[in-house]
Amino acid sequence: xxxxxxxxxxxxxxxxxxxxxxxxxxxxxxxxxxxxxxxxxxxxxxxxxxxxxxxxxxxxxxxxxxxxxxxxxxxxxxxxxxxxxxxxxxxxxxxxxxxxxxxxxxxxxxxxxxxxxxxxxxxxxxxxxxxxxxxxxxxxxxxxxxxxxxxxxxxxxxxxxxxxxxxxxxxxxxxxxxxxxxxxxxxxxxxxxxxxxxxxxxxxxxxxxxxxxxxxxxxxxxxxxxxxxxxxxxxxxxxxxxxxxxxxxxxxxxxxxxxxxxxxxxxxxxxxxxxxx
Ligand SMILES: [Zn+2]
Numbered sequence: 001x002x003x004x005x006x007x008x009x010x011x012x013x014x015x016x017x018x019x020x021x022x023x024x025x026x027x028x029x030x031x032x033x034x035x036x037x038x039x040x041x042x043x044x045x046x047x048x049x050x051x052x053x054x055x056x057x058x059x060x061x062x063x064x065x066x067x068x069x070x071x072x073x074x075x076x077x078x079x080x081x082x083x084x085x086x087x088x089x090x091x092x093x094x095x096x097x098x099x100x101x102x103x104x105x106x107x108x109x110x111x112x113x114x115x116x117x118x119x120x121x122x123x124x125x126x127x128x129x130x131x132x133x134x135x136x137x138x139x140x141x142x143x144x145x146x147x148x149x150x151x152x153x154x155x156x157x158x159x160x161x162x163x164x165x166x167x168x169x170x171x172x173x174x175x176x177x178x179x180x181x182x183x184x185x186x187x188x189x190x191x192x193x194x195x196x197x198x199x200x201x202x203x204x205x206x207x208x209x210x211x212x213x214x215x216x217x218x219x220x221x222x223x224x225x226x227x228x229x230x231x232x233x234x235x236x237x238x239x240x241x242x243x244x245x246x247x248x249x250x251x252x253x254x255x256x257x258x259x260x261x262x263x264x265x266x267x268x269x270x271x272x273x274x275x276x277x
Contacts, residue, residue, distance in 0.1 A: 005098040026106035050080035108216035158229035165246035201237030203230035
């Protein structure tokens with residue numbers, strides 16, 4: 001999965017520091033990231049050296065091993081030679097994985113900083129804290145920390161088959177598992193039951209937690225569950241706002257896919273017969 005970057009290690013502890021010339025700079029423009037590729041086609045990011053004499057502000061983000069990443073806030077129009085803006089989807093396929101993970105995680109923090117330049121309560125420009133990753137309003141004192149949304153990925157099993165679906169009205173047309181975000185006041189288990197009922201109209205039992213995954217593409221933390229159909233009625237009643245189709249599939253019918261998401265890994269586990277029973 002995208003966070004499985006071993007032997008590299010992700011360090012998200014906050015530091016209040018400015019970069020040196022060789023350090024990596026993540027620059028974003030809305031849903032686009034400034035990226036390049038070396039001669040082997042491997043993802044690279046510009047370094048501080050690429051922005052010499054350019055008006056740019058840096059914010060420390062995190063490190064992967066000893067490589068520190070900084071968010072670059074360009075104050076003038078400038079694109080370093082050999083780099084170009086690409087859609088965030090580029091990080092789904094880019095390698096090495098530790099740089100793809102750094103890129104997409106950096107974008108999540110960029111969106112948070114970018115969305116909190118003013119106090120949400122009184123509208124005063126916020127200031128960045130020096131001790132932790134937090135922004136504070138100097139007038140009313142409101143503080144904000146990066147926020148993630150918990151959600152679930154659900155693999156429903158019945159009679160040796162897996163429930164797979166396809167989303168309605170999205171560019172994404174591959175098979176998926178049922179998924180949804182947790183509502184306020186709800187446990188993660190209740191989210192599973194509610195989402196399954198809402199999307200396909202069935203009840204489930206025997207929830208088995210599998211793994212979790214940070215999914216910075218949607219600023220979320222996803223928790224994967226395997227579960228079984230409760231009862232014998234396998235007829236599905238689709239929420240057509242959410243789903244274009246859904247059905248029960250044998251392991252042979254589950255497509256081969258080496259994707260980096262928890263959904264893909266859970267589908268591979270089902271196909272291989274190695275999922276938690
Ligand atoms: Zn305020």
